[in-house]
Amino acid sequence: MSKICFVNGSPRGKNSGSSYLIERTVAFLNDKKTEAVIIYISDLLKSGEYQSAFESIAMMDRIVFAFPLYQDSPPGIMLDFLGKLEAYLLTDNENRKRDSLPQVYAIVNSGFIESRNNRHALKILAHFCRRAGLNWQYGLGIGAGEFMKKQDNLLYLWMKQPVIKALSALCNELENPSRHPQDNVFVSPGMPAFIYNFAANKEWRNRMECKK
Amino acid sequence: MQVLLLTDESDESELGKSLKEGLLDLIGRSKVEARHFGIRSGDIRNCLGCFSCWIKTNGKCIIGDVGKQISDCYTENEFAIVLSPVKFGCYSTVIKHVLDRITPNNLPFLIRYRNRTRHKARYDQYPQLVVVGYGGDTSEAEAQTFAALAKANAVNFQKESAKVYLCRGKDEIINITGQVLKLMGMEEVTV
């Protein structure tokens, strides 16, 4: 039974696109082969109880960081968490004795439909792994994250297919990890940018309570 | 000329301190009027991702700390100079919180510009972004990520690109701070 930890780095916690993407991936996992745990950084911020989270992360076979893109990079709370985790992993002797440290994956979702905008954030995760002595595997950069979070209907499910396929492939990888790091995968829901932007702008106008 | 200077006061590295002092010294002897925010980790909260600034408050953050002060005055400056330790090819947590928190200066609306999506500007003018990353052990790969990221940030904040410097040691400080001053159209002061 391999242990997989999903770390949700969205300040919105359970109510986030990152949460949707994690749940989708977990649903694909075979629970006879894998045990999945989800940690919310937004909860750790409130409780300040990092120690037990770090201890459990260090014992995992695989870690999947899922977070939104903020200014082309991980949100401040993700960076804070990565810095603390690095410090823990580099000072805790028990971890140094383990022969294999966890393999790391990431799912980054952005507001813009251009999935490649997530590339810097994924590189930052790879740099973190190198510093913390973890094994970077690969990441998914997903565009139009706010759309992915929307409740499924037939049309939306069809549009979401490219992303759902990538999550399913990630699930296969989590169950049968490759020996070497793979290339990052960039994917968005199937629709042209101008249609996505038009729909997003209409929605912003509807949501706005202040001057438009 | 009005300039915004952002530094991370939680970072206690000698390199960071010397770089900040060097830049402040040069600015002090020039005609630049700098609004300096030295931010400590306890001073600034993270962006909550609540979008209140976009749908409720016309571009004002609902958290009333230094992050809001910086966001409120961001576009009043001709230049925004960011001094940050390079952490994993990104900014330090404190500086990243600041960048996340100046998001209210854009409108939520998406437009196409040169075949790419960007936000519609809320204001007519935005400062030129100047980013100075520092760290003695920054790898080449991290430096490349950092520079690419800073340039992407400038585009998000309505500019064509950012001017990015990387300072790996104290011997580079005079050169880098001199270049930053020159960039702002100021005479280089002989030290």
Ligand SMILES: Cc1cc2nc3c(=O)[nH]c(=O)nc-3n(C[C@H](O)[C@H](O)[C@H](O)COP(=O)(O)O)c2cc1C
């Ligand atoms: C402070 C802030 C900065 C953001 N910066 C970007 C950005 O640079 N590029 C982008 O495509 N989306 C950006 N977004 C949009 C988020 O990535 C998007 O809303 C995402 O779907 C949120 O995911 P979550 O629900 O998992 O938090 C930003 C959002 C916030 C609140």
